[in-house]
Amino acid sequence: MSDDLTLHGHLVGRQGSRVDLNTPVLVLDQGTLDRNIATMAALTAQRGTGLRPHAKTHKSVDIAKRQLAAGALGVCCAKIGEAEALADGGIRGILITSPVAAPRAIERLAALAKTASGLMATVDHPAVAERIDAALAEAGASLDVIIDIDPGIARTGVKSPDAAVELAQRIAALPRLTLRGVQYYCGSQQHIESYAERRAAIIERTDYLKSVIAALTDAGFALEIVTGSGTGTHRIDLDLGVFTELQAGSYVFMDKQYLDCDLTGDGSIPFETALGVDARVVSANHSGLVTIDAGFKSLSTDGGVAVVRRGAPETAFFAFMGDEHSALIAPDIGKQLAPGDPVTLTVPHCDPTVNLYDHYHVVDGDTLVAIWPVSARGRAR
Incomplete structure (x- = not known):
């Protein structure tokens, strides 16, 4: 057997045991995680804004419990499968942020609504709202829903204020659904590196959000919840004061994509990696290059490349070399490192990287202190 618990269970609690982990391995610093959770909780609390962090980032019951303990209203999940996994682990206040439309998925949503405390789901089409209501009637359940608003990327969400009102009116006529508010997630703006450019883009998009809210209000709909935002825009959205709750997720980890962004406007980094x-290192036969044992199967590729955090020169250039391997390239690196030497990488994009692993190896410094399952790994439906 080569599963994580068999390989590494005996290392938990042993001083300095991180060096003995079989690699590649997903490593999470517990103290840093807890500080990041506390920092975002404090920021939102100071502004009187709720926090419902997105669990699609970590897919972990253990991390969600820490977020709830720090004051989060609940968590967000991208798919019904993620919501089922976290609800099975006792997580309450789950909002499913992607529309649930497939017939079998709607049946699962109705079943989950009977057992999951505080469950909510997004809708963006009257016909889907009707299907959900019918499934809820079959299951003997009811459900709070949020209208998803398209921020301009044509992925999901109603496309206009008039469409939002039409959907709200249809929901109001369905006995098993209760409209709670709206969702607005500006995903394409999250990674604009310049704070000034990101702020200008979000102000323009928030003006549109206000027009949708005004249309719904004028039509007689009181919106208790306005949910959205992300790690890249959390400071801007708090300043603008339109959201009643934030959905930021990646702040718990901080990947290279967000480390490349000025999140605060003054260049400071509010969250740690x-x-x-x-x-x-598995091969070091060339002076200017060493090969490591983490390739495409160990790191996401959609956010660029990983960067060296420790164990090799920080200036070493990372390059994928296939499914199982990558190279670290720097002058004389093959003379500085030898096969078997450990290196730590900052991941390009945390969400899809996490989904490649079964477990987090939780460390305190150089000691393995726990092994947590990636509870919702692969729950893409």
């Missing part, structure tokens, strides 16, 4: 992949 908690997540990494520990790898190991």
